[in-house]
Amino acid sequence: MRLLLGNVKDAVWQTALLVAVLLWALLDDYNARPLAAWATAILGLELFSAWDARRALRRLDATTWQSQVRRQMALNLADGLLWASLTWITLDTAGLGGSVLVIAVMAGVAGSAMSSLAVVMPVFLCFLATLLLTIAAKLWLLKDPAYGALALTGILYCMTLVGHGRNLAQSARAAIDLRFENLELIARLLRESENAREAHRAADESNLAKSKFLAAASHDLRQPIHAQGLFLTVLERSALTPAQRGILQSVTSATRATAEMLNTLLDFSRIEAGVVQAEVRPLELQPLLNVIENELAPQADAKGIVYRSRETRAVVRSDSAILALILRNLVSNAIRYTERGGLLIGCRLRDGHALLEVWDTGIGIAPADRDAVFREFHQLGNPERDRRKGLGLGLAIAQQLARTLGHALTxxxxxxRGSVFRIELPLAPRGELPAARPRWTAVASIAGARVLVIDDDEAVREAMRQLLRDWGCECDAADGIADALELAARVLPDVVISDYRLRGTSTGADAIAALRAVHGPQLAALLVTGDTAPERLREAGASGMTLLHKPVHPRELQLALAGVLREGSAGG
Incomplete structure (x- = not known):
């Protein structure tokens, strides 16, 4: 109905032009009055139909369209009578040329009606039937065989128009159906897109909540485990019976295992936070392989499997710390999933690259699982979640760190039968190796140093006091910035060790900045944090100070203290 009404309201000017041509060609002394009356009536009906069509289009909806169909049928019945009446007015007096013009106009009007009205077939049939019957009656009454044949031809012509009109109506209906199907499809796609966005938002919120929970839980767990490790180190240096020392070793082993899992979470959080900065430079592989062997071969020995490492003289371009973390994760994973046989770490040179390989005779990985093993928290053969088999983060960390360095991990x-992991490393000339740095003794460097510890956890402060005093240091401990400033005003420390997250919104960086503002920028300091939240890691990393992560191994703390004291004394 919208298509039909739109055609009706746009046909006025065409009808006016056609009526003007007919008046110019057919007007004579015999038909002047009836022809003028006909022209007035046909133009009046067209103007009324156009006005009515505009009004109907504004009101057309699902409740009014049927009444509009009936209204258009009536109007087009009248329109068909008016057009056909032209033959009654002119054919009796017109010459051959005039008669041909009138019949041609009638054929044209019928064809035009087919194109504009056939989208609603009842309206078109009303117009065509009225036009055809009225013209055929006139031709039949003329009692001329030629006009009779013309009437029969007109009937055949109208039948053809009906067929074309039906095809046009079906095409219009198909186009309308397709449009509504497309609209429905678009609406469905919009709904699905919105659902997908909602699901994505929900997933992001869930992931953020998970990250916050893990960060909070990790921080809260790190504090007591950090203190526990420091107390155990102090206890280890005490006089103990063999039975007590055996129990101490068991407790230390359990604490170390917990610390390793927390450090794995920390490594993953550091990658997510984007605070892992690579410093690619030439390095020898063999010293790195020696470090990994000294650290992890005892684990293989404890399981009764063979640990082998082939010597290599290869020099590669990489970051030694990050490459060590990748290799440590790969080797630990190989030991964890190998029950008999052993593992082999070796290096092969191929086309300007070194292939660092970790072979094992473990459970192996099916082709369908080879992508999944690099996903976070995914483990094979550990449905019971045995903590001795880790958290399922080792390979995910190794892959992301390899990407950070631009190394392919396959x-x-x-x-x-087992697995082999390969890291492809670019080779470097041996002449580009940096000069070796001198070694120094950490314990001797910190003996006698005065240390100010800032931490809001009482257990950590007490553990640090006992450990530092056991190392020969003098130690003061504060629980916040104000307390630290008061202690430093009495006796200036050589070095400050501050937890990063303090009470309220204060941070260790704020505490160290406040102390340096009073006592000078040369005051040596290092930060310790149990936070794994990405934003906290970025903040702490941006401070520019030496940063240690709880639980801190005592040996690591010794080395870091010696380092900042040495740098502070060189700066002074």
Missing amino acids: LDSEPG
Whole structure:
């Protein structure tokens, strides 16, 4: 109905032009009055139909369209009678040329009606039937065989128009159906897109909540475990019976295992936070392989499996700390999933690259699982979540760190026979190796130093006091910035060790800045944090100070203290 009414309201000017041509060609002394009356009537009806169509379009809806169909049928019945009446007015007096013009105009009007009205077939049939019957009656009454044949031809012509009109109506209906289907599809796609956005937002919120929970839980767990590790170190240096020392070793082993899992979470959080900065430079692989072997071979020995490492003289371009973390994760994973046989770490040179390989005779990985093993918290063969098999983050961390360095990490495996992980490293000329730095003794460097510890956890402060005093240091402990400033005003410390997160919104960086504002920028300091939240890691990393992560191994703390004291004394 919208299509039909739109055609009706746009046909006025065409009808006016056609009526003007007909008046110019057909007007004579015999038909002047009836022809003028006809022209007035046809133009009046067209103007009324156009006005009515505009009004109907504004009101057309699902409740009014049927009444509009009936209204248009009536108007077009009248329109068909008016057009056909032209033959009654002119054919009796017109010459051959005039008669041909009138019949041609009638054929044209019928064809035009088919194109504009056939989208609603009842309206078109009303117009065409009225036009055809009225013209055929006139031609039949003329009693001329030629006009009779013309009437029969007109009937055939109108039948053809009906067929074309039906096709046009079906095409219009198909186009309308398709439009509504497209609209429905678009609406469905919009709904699905909105649902997908909602699901994405929900997933982001869930992931953010998970990250916050893990960060909070990690921080809260790190505090007592950090203090526990420091107390155990102090206890280890005490006089103990063999039975007590055995119990101490068991407790230390359990604490170390917990610390390793927390450090794995920390490594993952550091990657997510984007605070892992690579310093790619030439380095020898063999010293790195020696460090990993000294650290992890005892774990293989404890399981009764063979740990082998082939010597290599390869020099590669990489970051030694990050590459060590990748290799440590790969080797730990190989030991964890190998029950018999052993593992082999070696290096092969290929086309300007070194392939650092970790082979094992473990459970192997099926082809369908080779992508999944690099996903976070995904483990094979550990449905009971045995903590001795880790958290399922080692390979995910190794892959993301390899991407950070631009190294390709690949996997080949055969279920039941073992796996091999390969890291592709670019080779470097041996002449580009940096000069070796002199070694120094950490314990001797910190003996006698005065240390100010800032931490809002009483257990950590007490553990640090006992450990530092056991190392020969003088130690003061504060629980916040105000307390630290008061202690430093009495006796100036050589070095400050501050937890990063203090009470309220204060941070260790704020505390150290306040102390340096009073006592000078040369005051040595280092930060210790148990936070794993990405934003906290970025803030702490941006401070520019030496940063340690709880639980801190005592040996690592010794080295860091010696380092900042040495740098402070060189700066002074």
